[in-house]
Amino acid sequence: MRNTFVAALTELAERNPNLWLLCGDLGFSVLEHFASRIPERYVNVGVAEQNMAGVAAGIALSGKTVFIYSIGNFSTFRCLEQLRNDVCYHGADVKVVSVGAGFAYGSQGYTHHAIEDVAVMSALPGMEVFVPCDPHEVRTITTAIATSGRPSYLRLSRSGEPVLAGSEAWEPRTPRVLRQGRDVVILASGPIASACLEAAEVLASEMAVGVVSAACLKPLDEGFVRELAGEARAIVTVEEHIARGGLYAAVATCLAAARGRPPVFGLAIPEVAGKISTAGDRDALLARAGLSAAAIAQRIRNAIGGL
Amino acid sequence: MSNTPDVAEFARRIRGHTLRMVHAANASHIGGCLSMADILAVLYARILKNDPARPTDPDRDRFILSKGHATAILYAALAERGFFPVAELATYCKDGSKLTGHISHGVPGVEVSTGSLGHGLPIAVGMAMASKADRRANRIFCVMSDGECDEGSNWEAILFAPHHKLDNLVAVVDFNKLQSFGRVSEVLALEPFADKWRAFGWHAVEIDGHDLERLATTFESVPQARGKPTVVIAHTIKGRGVSFMEDRLEWHYKSPNAAQLAQALAEVGA
Numbered sequence: 209m210r211n212t213f214v215a216a217l218t219e220l221a222e223r224n225p226n227l228w229l230l231c232g233d234l235g236f237s238v239l240e241h242f243a244s245r246i247p248e249r250y251v252n253v254g255v256a257e258q259n260m261a262g263v264a265a266g267i268a269l270s271g272k273t274v275f276i277y278s279i280g281n282f283s284t285f286r287c288l289e290q291l292r293n294d295v296c297y298h299g300a301d302v303k304v305v306s307v308g309a310g311f312a313y314g315s316q317g318y319t320h321h322a323i324e325d326v327a328v329m330s331a332l333p334g335m336e337v338f339v340p341c342d343p344h345e346v347r348t349i350t351t352a353i354a355t356s357g358r359p360s361y362l363r364l365s366r367s368g369e370p371v372l373a374g375s376e377a378w379e380p381r382t383p384r385v386l387r388q389g390r391d392v393v394i395l396a397s398g399p400i401a402s403a404c405l406e407a408a409e410v411l412a413s414e415m416a417v418g419v420v421s422a423a424c425l426k427p428l429d430e431g432f433v434r435e436l437a438g439e440a441r442a443i444v445t446v447e448e449h450i451a452r453g454g455l456y457a458a459v460a461t462c463l464a465a466a467r468g469r470p471p472v473f474g475l476a477i478p479e480v481a482g483k484i485s486t487a488g489d490r491d492a493l494l495a496r497a498g499l500s501a502a503a504i505a506q507r508i509r510n511a512i513g514g515l
Numbered sequence: 516m517s518n519t520p521d522v523a524e525f526a527r528r529i530r531g532h533t534l535r536m537v538h539a540a541n542a543s544h545i546g547g548c549l550s551m552a553d554i555l556a557v558l559y560a561r562i563l564k565n566d567p568a569r570p571t572d573p574d575r576d577r578f579i580l581s582k583g584h585a586t587a588i589l590y591a592a593l594a595e596r597g598f599f600p601v602a603e604l605a606t607y608c609k610d611g612s613k614l615t616g617h618i619s620h621g622v623p624g625v626e627v628s629t630g631s632l633g634h635g636l637p638i639a640v641g642m643a644m645a646s647k648a649d650r651r652a653n654r655i656f657c658v659m660s661d662g663e664c665d666e667g668s669n670w671e672a673i674l675f676a677p678h679h680k681l682d683n684l685v686a687v688v689d690f691n692k693l694q695s696f697g698r699v700s701e702v703l704a705l706e707p708f709a710d711k712w713r714a715f716g717w718h719a720v721e722i723d724g725h726d727l728e729r730l731a732t733t734f735e736s737v738p739q740a741r742g743k744p745t746v747v748i749a750h751t752i753k754g755r756g757v758s759f760m761e762d763r764l765e766w767h768y769k770s771p772n773a774a775q776l777a778q779a780l781a782e783v784g785a
Binding site for chain 1: 573620626627628629630631633634636637638639640641642643644645646648649667668671672674675679
């Protein structure tokens with residue numbers, strides 16, 4: 209995902225002389241591709257995210273498009289007030305890019321687990337929020353936000369995520385159907401969509417499970433979500449994030465008042481208050497959070513069985 | 516300096532507007548407005564190349580008020596400079612007015628909204644960087660308070676600007692020695708202040724922030740050191756011009772009553 213992002217951004221910057229990339233001294237072996245080709249519009253600001261966000265706003269208010277890049281919590285929480293006041297309040301053309309979504313940094317521990325970032329970024333006025341599930345979506349979304357003229361949040365995982373099969377013609381602010389199925393529809397955000405596809409396959413003999421990538425959490429395509437819900441027995445959201453303020457909250461809010469709607473089940477990372485994180489790679493941590501493919505399948509089975 | 520009388524008149528007028536505005540709105544921050552009145556007068560009457568008729572001219576000088584609470588006097592300066600009618604100053608902080616209590620970019624001539632401290636300088640640094648990249652000859656001025664130099668975000672920017680040789684950037688510290696809860700020296704000491712900036716790579720100048728001629732010659736001569744951003748540490752007096760407000764902490768908060776307003780206006784000659 210990271211490499212796809214940088215490759216796409218570099219192509220865009222080669223055509224757009226007003227496109228800049230700032231990083232907070234992170235991106236080793238990733239950002240060099242951009243830095244070596246467009247050194248005059250690449251700035252490693254150092255380990256100083258508040259300044260990075262403020263500088264980005266200043267450059268953007270001078271007529272540029274600025275991407276800022278760091279690890280999940282650093283490009284969001286560390287400079288949150290700068291994003292709120294300097295970027296969003298001014299409608300500055302700044303794109304916040306984070307890497308290491310959810311448990312992508314595995315054993316690195318809690319400081320590196322970006323699991324509340326979507327909620328906080330979604331709360332900022334005018335901030336579009338994108339959580340792509342595969343490199344295909346990363347490229348499409350990067351291209352779209354580079355010309356949107358408004359603030360965006362782009363949440364990336366790390367590397368090696370597979371390209372998932374799905375609808376070809378796809379508009380980045382519309383959910384992308386990865387697998388047809390109308391009994392139960394899973395709305396997933398991020399690379400955990402691939403585990404959802406596995407879960408759908410596990411359940412195939414029991415029910416027809418559709419999987420849809422909801423890469424654009426804000427603005428959520430509410431018409432699309434309501435249409436999905438129209439025929440399904442249940443909607444299930446799956447996200448590598450806490451449920452509060454994430455995909456579940458967005459979908460449940462969208463459907464709450466819909467007449468005759470199906471129930472909405474949210475599978476998400478539990479809040480970790482008071483728990484010390486232990487080591488483990490992404491798969492292990494997801495399994496512990498009940499978000500392995502097998503666990504997702506079983507939880508859907510349980511939910512449907514209870515209807 | 517031939518223009519000094521005009522600058523002095525400008526300073527007198529914006530002090531008068533500000534006193535009336537703060538009184539009418541029962542607002543705070545008159546002390547920090549009056550301490551930078553002379554700085555603003557020199558900038559707006561003499562230095563800044565920003566034409567109210569062309570507010571989005573990319574070559575305009577930028578002025579960023581980072582001490583966004585001291586807002587009445589900047590609105591007064593912008594009105595006097597022709598960015599909007601002086602009569603509109605009477606709406607300051609009133610229901611529905613554009614003129615909010617912390618500086619708003621909804622007001623003609625205001626580049627950015629601030630109010631939370633430690634935001635202005637990084638933004639100004641970004642603007643200076645963009646101007647350099649576009650090979651523009653404009654300059655970026657950022658007026659900061661002394662108290663906000665407690666903010667770490669400022670020191671990130673102070674470290675950054677010389678590294679990128681932003682000699683089109685001028686930080687002006689309104690060093691009135693009083694912050695929100697007491698004397699700067701007692702709350703969190705800044706001294707040796709100029710040495711700190713110099714150690715970070717800035718060209719630092721210390722001047723009397725109420726000496727109009729010295730302010731003008733200093734601003735005119737920037738950059739004095741090629742490749743270095745400039746900081747003007749302007750030694751000022753909080754509440755300057757009104758005897759009972761000068762160097763008094765409570766005028767960070769209080770609003771003059773009718774009798775105090777009359778005396779203050781008489782003292783500033785407005």
